[in-house]
Amino acid sequence: MEAVVGLVVMLLAVSHGVETKCDVRQKDGAQCYGALGGTVVLQLMDRVPERFTIEKKTIKILIWKKNEISQNINEVKYSFTSSDGTFRINNLIRSDTDEYTLKIRNSNGALLEVRTLQLSIQAPVSSVRLVSECLSQGEMRMSCSSEGGDSPQYSWTLDGRTLTEDKLLSGNHETDSITLRQDVSGVLLCSVKNHVSHLQKYQSISTCGFIFINCTESDETRITQWVFAANNKLCVEQTTTPTAPDTTVDPSVICGVQTAVAALLFIGIAAYFAWRKKKSQRAEGSAMPQEREYPETSV
Template identity: 40%
Template structure:
């Protein structure tokens, strides 16, 4: 229900009913409704009279004024129903009241979809799209609003660049003046990207393994060097204590 008893901006869903409350009490009052410069209808006592182009079957099937609560019902609403309406009321005391209503008809948002692409550094570009008029987008991660630490947002909030190490339930919510909807997707790390945390752990493991290998090799070389002189002594002793041949004895 749109309160059209004063100057107002009202919104209606395309294909759905629109309720414009033009006045709260019709008893003893006269009411006229204008669309742009055209006279739509006049109400006096208990009778409503539609004029000219509005006094057709196609319009009367969709338009209805309810005197009990002073409400104009348009069902189903069409694009051509949008525009500026002027309300003129003559009260039982003779006092005149005028106000303007701006009616906008919007197609409801629906069919929300997320498209995801991954970069080499693990960042993910996520685009939210939907049908409907004038959609407005917002994002949340695990039930909380998406922050700058999680992603970079485009100017229209339709596309985000998700950080490489961010995971969780990502929700895109879409709304306009007549409807709202959302979709949720579980975001994992990109298969083609590597998390900075993983890289740090991987490098640490390489450094530790390299240190162990270098230390082991150093101990091996030191132990081998410490045993080499004993072998040389044994060989020397063996060579000096060998038995002399008969030829060497005769020469003496």
């Protein structure tokens, strides 16, 4: 049980132990921010003067004199490091939001310089949540919410690039809720930050299943709209495969054709041999000697 309690305390210390820094050297009226429950480190100077005071409104919270702190109203909360000229305010609470004044004096107490700064305490962002919702026309609404942060600022990117207007139907890349167009997909990232924290949450998104119809129906009606692909019945082309003609031939027809071809072939062969025979007979007749007849009155 003690180990569990110790772990919880450690986690709380880590989550509330945010340290921020603010450089106020040679600056008057600087704006600084600290995380609620954390520490702010104010860079006041490079060279430590002989005497100076730090005041919160009119209350002196720290006095430096003769190279040491001569007065500190709360040593746990306020500390000054002479080696680097930094002033730390620990365990920040809401009431630490105020104006602080640095007054530098010489050894005689004469005022040499006065500088002021405004410190604002903010709660850091503790978590980020993304919620997606498909709308009736295929648009996608994305909501980014955060917990624990004061004055959170939002920004969106898609695939590592700033989300542009051509991807959006409403909202912009600096709002907590946006509506994406029907064809947008990729890795969407929401960043939430304030002056003391910065958290991010990403989600891989795809389209809501809609397609864009741009065609003309059979009745000459022009269709241009987004429809859910699974239920689409607009401008659907006929995909029925035409029936191939029946090429089966009756066996009796094949048999008849074969018989006719055989008969023609037989007649052709017979005619050819008859022609050869007749030609041969003519040739033999022309080769025999002719008997000549003479009239009786011939000598």
